[in-house]
Amino acid sequence: MSLSRVIELAEAVAQGKTSRDELAKCMSDFVEEKLCIDEHLCWSAEGYTRKQVYCSENVEVVITCFQGNQESPPHDHGGSWGVVVPYQGSISNKFFERIEGNKVRPTGMTVQKPGEVLILEKEDIHQVTANTCADHGNRHASIHCYFPPIPTMNQFVVEEEALRKK
Ligand SMILES: [Fe+2]
Numbered sequence: 001m002s003l004s005r006v007i008e009l010a011e012a013v014a015q016g017k018t019s020r021d022e023l024a025k026c027m028s029d030f031v032e033e034k035l036c037i038d039e040h041l042c043w044s045a046e047g048y049t050r051k052q053v054y055c056s057e058n059v060e061v062v063i064t065c066f067q068g069n070q071e072s073p074p075h076d077h078g079g080s081w082g083v084v085v086p087y088q089g090s091i092s093n094k095f096f097e098r099i100e101g102n103k104v105r106p107t108g109m110t111v112q113k114p115g116e117v118l119i120l121e122k123e124d125i126h127q128v129t130a131n132t133c134a135d136h137g138n139r140h141a142s143i144h145c146y147f148p149p150i151p152t153m154n155q156f157v158v159e160e161e162a163l164r165k166k
Pocket residue numbers: 075076077126
């Protein structure tokens with residue numbers, strides 16, 4: 001098991017030669033085996049970081065690093081779908097539905113622990129918050145595969161009126 005095995009399987013998924021589940025299991029095993037990705041890890045007090053470790057016309061593999069309590073804005077993935085597995089620390093994913101324009105309202109939330117798989121469908125809008133991570137110096141990291149490489153991430157605004165009505 002290695003990061004190159006994850007990349008190989010991701011390419012196989014893109015070409016319809018293996019299943020999403022196979023890739024998800026491989027990513028989860030990668031985390032279980034605590035394989036070293038130190039060379040790709042980089043945290044910043046300014047906000048979360050995103051490092052692309054592989055990209056072809058079919059797929060990109062990305063590693064994100066958050067410090068505890070850092071968060072992304074609500075965003076989509078420009079029509080790409082993906083598989084996300086936390087490597088260390090847990091993350092909260094808030095999901096949203098689109099109301100109009102760039103306005104969204106929340107629909108639910110999941111918490112992901114290391115090794116747990118989240119599939120993001122191409123229409124999904126979410127917001128990631130890194131939970132406090134006492135055992136890793138409050139540092140979180142996740143491994144992502146996106147199909148095809150994300151062309152652009154659109155950002156959204158949470159509709160306050162919709163929040164009040166809930
Ligand atoms: Fe995302």
